[in-house]
Amino acid sequence: MRAGQLLQRYGVLVALALLVLFGSLRYEGFLSTYNVFTVLGYNSMFGLVALGMAFVIMTGGIDLSVGSVAAFASVIAALLSPFGLWPALLGAVAAATLLGLINGVVVAYLKILPFVATLAMLLAARGLALLFAGNQSVSVDSEHGFTTLGQGNIGGVPFTAILLFVAFAVGAVVLRSTRFGRHVLAVGGNEEAARLMGLPVERTLVWVYVLSGALAGLAGVILASQFGAGQPTEGLGWELTAIAAVVVGGTLLTGGSGSIGSTLVGVLLLGIIFNILNFENGRGTISLSAYWQSVIRGAFLLLVVVLQNQLTRRRASGGG
C-alpha cells in the first residue's frame, strides 16, 4: 500500500491515537476509567446513530431524520417506562423502526430522493414526538428498572458502552460477511448494475433505513434512560453529527464503500475533542465557553475533509 492510501485508511486512527496521547500526557485523570467510561457512555447515542447512518450512506443515501426519530423514541420509552425496561425498550425501538420503514418505502418504492424523504420524516417525527409528549418533556418512571440501561454498569463498565461496542462489532460483521452487507455496497456502488445483476435493490434500501430507524430508536431509549426524561425537543443536529462522524471515518457520501470500524473511530474522535476542551476548561488555562465547541468541531471537520480530499486527489492523479 502506498503512503497516501495508508494515510487515508489509518489517518483517523493515528489522529485519534495522537489526541489520546496528548490528553493522557497533559491531563491528570484523562485515562482514568471514570473519564473513559463517561466519554463512551455519553457518545454511545451518537455512535449508534452514526452506525445506522454509515449503512445508509454506503447505499448512496442519507438519513436526516435520525435526531427527531431518536427524540420520538425517547418520548415513547418514557411513556412506557412504568411497565419496566423491556417493554419500554422494545416499544420505543419498534416505533422508531416503523418510522425507518416508512423512510425506506418512500425512498425505495416511491423513488423520492433520500434527502427529501428523510427531511420530511425529520419534520414528521418531531411533530409526533411533541404530540405524544404534549409539548413538554416526559419524566421517566425510575422505579421499574428503566434507568438501569442508561445508568447501570457491569463491573464498572456502563451498559451503554457495552451496547456501543457490541453494535459496532455486529455492524462490522454484517457489512463484511453477510449477503446483506455485500448488497449494501453493491447498491451504493452502482444501483443500475446491482439491479441488472438481480440483487434485491429495493429491499436492501428499505432495510438500511429500517436499520437506521431502529438504531436511532435505541439511541432515543438511552437518551431517556440517561437523562431520566423523554425529550421531544432533543436530537437537534444529531443527523449532522452522525454524518460528520461517518465522513471523518473516511466513508464517502457517494456510497459504495466505507468501513464500520472507521465510523466508530470518527465518533470517538469527535467525542474526545469535546472531552479535551472540558479538561482544558477545567485546568483554567483557557476559558472556552461551550459555544467554542461547535466552532472547533466545525474547524476539525473542515480539516479532515480537506485533507481527505487532497489525499484522494493525489491518488487519483497517480501521485500516490
Next chain:
Amino acid sequence: MTRPGRTTAPPPVLGQARRKRTTSPLLGPLVALVLLFLFNALFTPNFLTTQTLNVNLTQVATVVIVAVGMTLVIATGGIDLSVGALMAISGAVAPMLFLNPPFGNAALGIGLAFTVPVLVAGVFGLFNGSLVTRFGIQPFIATLILFIAGRGIAQVMTNGQLQTFSNSTFGYIGLGRPFGIPFQVILMLAVVALFAWVVSRTVFGRYVLAVGGNEAAARLAGIPTNRVKLAVYGISGLLSGLAGLIVIAINSSSDANQVGLNMELDAIAAVAVGGTALTGGRATILGTLLGALIIQLIRYTLLARGVPDAVALVVKAAIILVAVYIQRQRR
C-alpha cells in the same frame, strides 16, 4: 448529496424551451395556493382582512428571501445547509455596529449595520463556494461545516447572550410600513423579482441552469462552472445575511441561539414544493415563492382551526412528500 437519479437534464435552450419550462411547473403550486386561499376565504373567519394578509406575508418573508438563494444553489445541483447559521452571524454582527458605532457616529453605525453583516454573510457564502469549487468537496459536507461552526461563531461573538436594542432607524427593515405594506414584504418581492429576472433573462441565469443540468457539458461549452458555483453560494450567503437583519429587527433583539434555527429546512421545503428539481438543472424563483406561501398558508389554516403546531409539522412533511412525488410523476 446523493447522486441524482436523472443525470441529463436537457440543456436549457432559449426561446421556446424557456416558455414551456417555466409555465408548467408553476401550474401545480399555483392551483394548490388558489385552492388553499379559497378554502380559507370561505371557512376561516377574518381571513380576508389586510391584517391576516400582513401576518402571513411578514411571517413568510424571511423564508422566501433565503429560499431564493437556496433555489439558485439547488439549481446548480448543490445544497446550502448553512443559511440559518449565517442568519445568526449576520444578526449577531449588526447590533454591535449600531450599539457601539465607530467613531461615535450613530449614522455611520446604522449605515454599516445594514451593509457589513450582509457582506460578512456573503463572505461566508463564498467560503462555502470555494470549498465546493476549489477543493471539490460535496456541497452537503462543505456547507455542513458552517452549519456546525457558524452558529457557534455567532454565539462566541455575543457570548451566547441576548442582545436587546431599540433603534427605530434599524428597526425599519423589520417593522417599517411604507404605504401600510410591511417593509420586509417589499424587500421579499424585490428579491423575488430581481432573481426571477436573473434566472430567466440573464446569461448568468442560463449558466446556473447549465451547470446543474450537466456540469461536464457546461464546462466543455466554455461556461466558467467554478465561478458560477462560487457566485450562487455567495448570493445565498448575502440573502441569508439580509434575512438575519430582518429577523432581529422584528424582534428588536438578537439571540444567536435562535435566529435562523431550522431555516435551511424551511427553505429547502419551499424550493421542493415550488417545483424546482432538487437534482439541479431547473429553477423557478416564482415557484419557490409559491412553495413558501403554500407551506405558510397550510400552517396558518391548521393553527386557525386549533390544530396543534405538532400536527402541523406532520402535515407539512406529508405536503412536501406529495409535492415532490407529483413532480416526479410529471417528469
